[in-house]
Amino acid sequence: NNFICDRSTIGERIEVKDRNKIYDTSGNLTIASGAVANNIVWTPCIGVLEISEGASVSYTSKYSGVYYGGNNQLFSHSKEIVSNSIGYSEKAFYYECLENFEDAAYYYGLAINHDSTHVYYYLARGDMYQLLGWTEKAKRDYQTVIATDSVDYTLAMYAHLALGDTIEAVNYLHKILTSEGIDKTDYYNIACFYSLIGQEEYAMEYLRTALENGYRELTYMAYDRDLDALRDREDYKALVEEYRKSTTFADTP
Numbered sequence: 001n002n003f004i005c006d007r008s009t010i011g012e013r014i015e016v017k018d019r020n021k022i023y024d025t026s027g028n029l030t031i032a033s034g035a036v037a038n039n040i041v042w043t044p045c046i047g048v049l050e051i052s053e054g055a056s057v058s059y060t061s062k063y064s065g066v067y068y069g070g071n072n073q074l075f076s077h078s079k080e081i082v083s084n085s086i087g088y089s090e091k092a093f094y095y096e097c098l099e100n101f102e103d104a105a106y107y108y109g110l111a112i113n114h115d116s117t118h119v120y121y122y123l124a125r126g127d128m129y130q131l132l133g134w135t136e137k138a139k140r141d142y143q144t145v146i147a148t149d150s151v152d153y154t155l156a157m158y159a160h161l162a163l164g165d166t167i168e169a170v171n172y173l174h175k176i177l178t179s180e181g182i183d184k185t186d187y188y189n190i191a192c193f194y195s196l197i198g199q200e201e202y203a204m205e206y207l208r209t210a211l212e213n214g215y216r217e218l219t220y221m222a223y224d225r226d227l228d229a230l231r232d233r234e235d236y237k238a239l240v241e242e243y244r245k246s247t248t249f250a251d252t253p
Contacts, residue, residue, distance in 0.1 A: 085115035184215040192226035
């Protein structure tokens, strides 16, 4: 029982009835009381998700429960965010998608309080501070990343770029490209890096390589500001559509 709702289904009306399960892709998804709906993929839509009391629902991934309500308010399928570093970082991500950068920074801070060894949280909070214009706070977080990211170089690459040190950022890029075990996530991050520095052709090349190697976080891609420079390109739109159609689950890792 798998169901995908994405932007292409908005405005269409398709109902699939199976006993007491009703899927309505006109922009709303209703799960009736007593229904069992498994493996829901609910990518960002204009619409409302309604789950009646007594219904049982599961989702394919941590991103699949993100959707927009009628007032452009971002919701999560989680009834309650778990009070640990991962839970706080997910809540921060929801606020980030809403462009509520102050609350996002606050929750990334809570994630850091629970796990100060997770270097990504410092990078993410630094990005929020930068977007808010809090440059000194952002600088401190980026410097923390550079001082501690000795594992995979990717976060240090982003931190150097955010601090305006493009040459050192490119040095880290070369370390990633020549490292053993380069994978789909590395290719995706390389695409993001090239997009950020205005090298769109290289960005497209590595984005395709990431997808060819199994990268499927299509929902995350839709919100990733690092790729904003590519959004209006026809080849970008065609690439995303190609893999959206060929992917069983939009968020399958």
